[in-house]
């Protein structure tokens with residue numbers, strides 16, 4: 044029904060009906076939904092909330108390396124106009140060379156699209172691909188923007204199980220059983236948010252083999268590729284399967300602690316034969332948004348080419364390594380709380396043993412925790428996980444803050460019942 048506008052006595056326009064677009068009806072982004080609204084209400088009422096719900100490094104003193112910021116500032120004069128719709132050439136070349144050095148074949152600047160964060164590129168990649176009813180294979184649990192983007196574009200997210208008992212590796216049999224004649228693409232998030240799993244070469248080869256057999260486009264979200272611990276090794280799907288069309292995504296938000304710059308990239312590798320129209324669609328969408336944020340594009344070359352300060356944060360003695368170690372051990376000391384130690388990324392995805400904590404509604408649990416302890420975490424079902432028995436904690440905060448948070452969670456769980 045069309046919106047009906049009238050005027051109230053103060054002559055403001057009043058809409059008697061201004062409905063939401065129906066394409067948003069199936070789009071959920073719970074990790075920023077009612078829980079966050081409640082946190083904002085509490086903050087407005089003057090309470091201080093300890094927020095371990097966002098993978099946003101800077102507020103915890105994990106700042107963008109100074110040379111990256113300086114380079115961006117030095118280039119600010121050159122960043123006043125729109126750039127090429129895919130991004131400035133020097134940054135796209137730097138991204139292409141980065142992947143060349145890592146063993147990706149036949150990749151050049153024309154294969155790179157820069158974006159306002161990986162987020163924009165996720166949505167664009169789906170907008171260019173999906174017709175109503177098309178299906179996309181997405182891990183469960185997932186980073187929920189992937190499912191949201193599929194739904195936004197009229198597609199169906201088909202969630203393949205990742206097995207907690209197998210270090211959160213994808214269940215390949217389950218994945219294969221979900222394939223139909225509507226399946227268009229396979230999404231791989233490696234290292235994974237929220238589980239922290241870093242997939243072995245064998246697991247990736249298994250995933251890629253399924254994509255090969257069913258001619259699926261592969262979308263590989265590798266935004267945490269350098270945030271890995273204890274000797275874990277990250278493999279690029281694009282190196283393992285040069286014969287498949289793969290879109291690899293990465294960016295500055297996590298490794299370079301520049302989430303606010305909104306800067307990411309998408310690299311197209313593999314045979315484009317038969318996919319020309321899809322790639323033209325991506326170019327069309329890139330043209331329509333004119334270009335990504337230009338100042339932040341100037342940060343990319345320095346970030347990728349310079350000293351990789353992330354390595355000193357993830358090795359023993361580094362903040363991320365030590366915060367993860369300490370938070371994991373304290374968290375798993377809480378009775379009835381278990382957690383597979385993450386090999387990568389910034390999160391602990393903890394299980395509340397249903398024999399000890401009988402939780403029916405994990406979003407309500409998170410709201411009750413917020414109300415009682417002023418601690419903000421994320422509920423597992425918000426990551427498209429099927430059962431209400433998981434919580435995600437971000438371990439970006441210094442160890443004393445993590446200790447405080449886990450102490451609050453432990454005290455809360457001692458008496459909490461649903």
Ligand SMILES: Cc1ncc(COP(=O)(O)O)c(C=O)c1O
Pocket residue numbers: 098159160161162163186232235236264266294295296302305306307
């Ligand atoms: C797996 C994953 N992909 C993409 C993003 C979004 O990244 P960006 O800041 O580049 O939009 C995030 C952010 O948390 C993420 O965890």
